[in-house]
Amino acid sequence: MSESSLPAAHQQRSLQQKRIVPPNPEPVIVIDGVTKRFGDFTAVDDVSLTIDRGELFSLLGGSGCGKTTLLRMLAGFETPTKGRILIDGQDMTDVPPYARPVNMMFQSYALFPHMTVEQNIAFGLKQDGMARDAIRARVAEMLDMVELSALGPRKPHQLSGGQRQRVALARALAKRPKVLLLDEPLGALDKKLRERTQLELVNLQCQLGITFVVVTHDQEEAMTMSDRVAIMNQGRILQVDSPHAMYEFPGTRFVAEFFGSINAFEGTIAEDGLTHAVISCPDLDAPVYVNHSVPGYEGSTVWAALRPEKITLSKQPPADPARNVARGVVEDIVYLGGDSTYLVRLESGRRIRVALQNLTRAAEPEVTWDDAVWVSWRPENVVVLTS
Amino acid sequence: MIARAGQWVTEVLQAGGRRLVIAVPFVWLLLFFLAPFAIVAKISLAEFRVGVPPYTPLFEIVEGAWLHIRATLGNYAYLIDDPLYVAAYLSSVKIAAVSTVFALLIGYPMAYGIARSAQPWRNVLLLAVMLPFWTSFLIRVYAWIGILRSNGLLNNFLLWLGVIDEPLVLLNTDLAVYIGIVYSYLPFMILPLYATLEKMDLSLLEAAQDLGCRPWKAFVTVTLPLSLPGIIAGSMLVFIPAVGEFVIPDLLGGPSTLMIGKVLWSEFFNNRDWPVASAVAIAMLVLLVAPIVFFQRYRMRQDEKAREAAL
Ligand SMILES: Nc1ncnc2c1ncn2[C@@H]1O[C@H](COP(=O)(O)OP(=O)(O)OP(=O)(O)O)[C@@H](O)[C@H]1O
Numbered sequence: 001m002s003e004s005s006l007p008a009a010h011q012q013r014s015l016q017q018k019r020i021v022p023p024n025p026e027p028v029i030v031i032d033g034v035t036k037r038f039g040d041f042t043a044v045d046d047v048s049l050t051i052d053r054g055e056l057f058s059l060l061g062g063s064g065c066g067k068t069t070l071l072r073m074l075a076g077f078e079t080p081t082k083g084r085i086l087i088d089g090q091d092m093t094d095v096p097p098y099a100r101p102v103n104m105m106f107q108s109y110a111l112f113p114h115m116t117v118e119q120n121i122a123f124g125l126k127q128d129g130m131a132r133d134a135i136r137a138r139v140a141e142m143l144d145m146v147e148l149s150a151l152g153p154r155k156p157h158q159l160s161g162g163q164r165q166r167v168a169l170a171r172a173l174a175k176r177p178k179v180l181l182l183d184e185p186l187g188a189l190d191k192k193l194r195e196r197t198q199l200e201l202v203n204l205q206c207q208l209g210i211t212f213v214v215v216t217h218d219q220e221e222a223m224t225m226s227d228r229v230a231i232m233n234q235g236r237i238l239q240v241d242s243p244h245a246m247y248e249f250p251g252t253r254f255v256a257e258f259f260g261s262i263n264a265f266e267g268t269i270a271e272d273g274l275t276h277a278v279i280s281c282p283d284l285d286a287p288v289y290v291n292h293s294v295p296g297y298e299g300s301t302v303w304a305a306l307r308p309e310k311i312t313l314s315k316q317p318p319a320d321p322a323r324n325v326a327r328g329v330v331e332d333i334v335y336l337g338g339d340s341t342y343l344v345r346l347e348s349g350r351r352i353r354v355a356l357q358n359l360t361r362a363a364e365p366e367v368t369w370d371d372a373v374w375v376s377w378r379p380e381n382v383v384v385l386t387s
Numbered sequence: 388m389i390a391r392a393g394q395w396v397t398e399v400l401q402a403g404g405r406r407l408v409i410a411v412p413f414v415w416l417l418l419f420f421l422a423p424f425a426i427v428a429k430i431s432l433a434e435f436r437v438g439v440p441p442y443t444p445l446f447e448i449v450e451g452a453w454l455h456i457r458a459t460l461g462n463y464a465y466l467i468d469d470p471l472y473v474a475a476y477l478s479s480v481k482i483a484a485v486s487t488v489f490a491l492l493i494g495y496p497m498a499y500g501i502a503r504s505a506q507p508w509r510n511v512l513l514l515a516v517m518l519p520f521w522t523s524f525l526i527r528v529y530a531w532i533g534i535l536r537s538n539g540l541l542n543n544f545l546l547w548l549g550v551i552d553e554p555l556v557l558l559n560t561d562l563a564v565y566i567g568i569v570y571s572y573l574p575f576m577i578l579p580l581y582a583t584l585e586k587m588d589l590s591l592l593e594a595a596q597d598l599g600c601r602p603w604k605a606f607v608t609v610t611l612p613l614s615l616p617g618i619i620a621g622s623m624l625v626f627i628p629a630v631g632e633f634v635i636p637d638l639l640g641g642p643s644t645l646m647i648g649k650v651l652w653s654e655f656f657n658n659r660d661w662p663v664a665s666a667v668a669i670a671m672l673v674l675l676v677a678p679i680v681f682f683q684r685y686r687m688r689q690d691e692k693a694r695e696a697a698l
């Protein structure tokens with residue numbers, strides 16, 4: 001079986017094992033209280049961030065949340081209304097784009113249409129006054145890196161979309177910037193090519209050791225590629241964490257919902273202990289028992305949240321029907337190949353999503369439409385959120 | 388069988404339709420360019436005579452049976468012999484070329500400014516560029532007489548400012564001709580330039596800056612080459628009519644202003660020598676068209692070479 005046909009979850013794990021985390025994280029970008037306003041509209045709102053050297057950092061957020069604006073401020077195309085940006089310890093406030101030690105890969109690629117692929121890649125090197133032979137060697141090396149050696153004399157309009165994307169990448173990397181900024185680098189590629197290119201980008205970043213800041217609105221992409229992810233909403237950063245921490249320990253319901261899907265039930269803390277807690281949710285028949293301490297106090301409102309794959313589904317009642325269970329009817333099944341999502345309507349009327357792996361090839365799944373089922377979960381898998 | 392025949396008929400009709408669409412501009416060109424051209428070419432091969440028409444016929448039926456063709460290249464030989472025509476041609480080309488350069492130097496920043504201004508302003512500014520077309524060309528050139536003459540607007544203004552003590556001689560000089568041509572043809576430079584500059588992707592300039600280019604160098608390495616088609620189109624639109632321009636040198640130029648259009652006019656209307664006038668017109672056309680065709684060929688060959696190199 002070839003690597004690309006492995007399920008996504010396996011790729012993720014192998015990618016993350018491969019990553020070399022520098023022993024002493026050293027900040028290369030410091031964003032300090034940056035705000036950007038366009039007229040009355042605040043596109044980026046008091047953002048502070050530190051990005052470490054050699055890190056693959058993703059900015060993830062919905063459309064219009066200010067990702068591109070933040071990236072453009074790093075590149076120098078927009079000036080912050082407030083706050084400052086340090087790159088490699090140097091204050092960038094008065095540094096124009098052409099003097100910054102960063103390069104950007106544009107979402108539209110922005111390849112020069114009147115230049116060949118080679119000339120495009122050589123462009124930045126020429127501006128630095130590099131010697132001709134050195135330029136030629138570097139261009140050849142870059143072309144080799146993106147596997148386009150044969151296409152050097154072509155013009156951009158003679159390339160496919162994927163090839164253009166590689167040229168844009170080669171051009172942005174040719175100057176060996178301290179930081180590479182990528183604005184939705186894979187947005188224009190089809191799913192298969194996108195997944196392959198994600199892997200290649202990560203490998204490349206590992207080899208070169210250049211810090212990558214990737215803007216994306218694709219949660220899976222951020223999850224697959226990044227060392228750390230920042231989730232943005234309406235110009236603000238909500239949470240910065242590793243993909244694993246972001247998924248398993250989201251700080252808010254918004255983050256939990258944006259980074260994967262989740263079932264959140266509003267409730268109040270009925271019992272608050274040092275090593276356990278009990279939450280009573282009106283939408284669930286039985287109380288939710290948690291075997292860790294929770295934020296809040298007895299009587300305060302919280303949300304008990306469950307990832308779909310951490311819920312089990314059965315026709316028989318579970319071992320302990322007194323807690324962490326609910327009864328319902330299977331309303332819908334979405335078949336996704338590797339797994340299926342079951343939509344179960346609970347007795348309270350609330351719907352809950354349950355993801356089950358399809359472990360056998362049986363035509364009829366064990367649980368099917370309109371079956372009365374029990375959903376249950378383990379106490380350590382409940383995420384308790386206060387907002 | 389019938390179906391196939393039907394298919395064949397529709398195919399023929401479709402091909403015919405396509406041909407018809409292409410035929411329209413060809414017929415137009417044939418009627419309004421090639422036919423007059425042929426008539427002028429025919430006259431240029433005839434000889435001058437006193438009478439109506441004032442030239443000898445090219446074809447004659449002699450003695451009832453023989454088709455007698457009497458063509459002469461004498462008029463063309465005359466053009467080369469008499470230094471007036473060569474001088475007028477060269478002077479026209481020079482005046483047109485200098486005017487084109489100035490129109491480009493003035494028009495480029497204007498087109499650039501319009502293309503980069505905020506969207507609602509663009510149309511207003513474009514309209515302003517085209518506004519002079521609402522008045523007759525002749526009246527606009529006449530207006531320049533009022534501006535440039537010794538007690539005209541410009542001299543009075545400069546005298547009032549105290550920049551000069553006595554009026555400058557502006558009217559009836561080559562300078563006035565340059566001013567007139569640049570003024571009259573500026574819109575033809577601006578419009579194609581605007582069209583290319585306006586559709587340029589601005590992220591290319593950001594990319595250039597991102598790769599270490601200062602703004603002015605980004606302009607030279609990216610904007611300028613990408614606006615080359617506009618520069619060429621605008622320059623042709625100014626240069627070609629300017630070479631044959633008659634009204635402007637006649638009204639604004641002096642006695643020493645030598646332009647082929649003026650020579651042509653006086654040959655036709657003062658000397659009534661239609662054959663020589665026709666020869667002047669044909670020579671001008673050939674001398675103008677030849678370099679353009681050559682240039683186009685050259686560019687096409689360059690493109691082809693680039694394409695071959697890429698494959
Ligand atoms: N030059 C500008 N003038 C006014 N508003 C702007 C300007 N640039 C961006 N904005 C606004 O700022 C907000 C953030 O824009 P930005 O391009 O950063 O979004 P984004 O997160 O990159 O979204 P997307 O995923 O759709 O690319 C948007 O609401 C946009 O309308």
Ligand SMILES: [Mg+2]
Nearest residue numbers: 067068069183
């Ligand atoms: Mg964007």
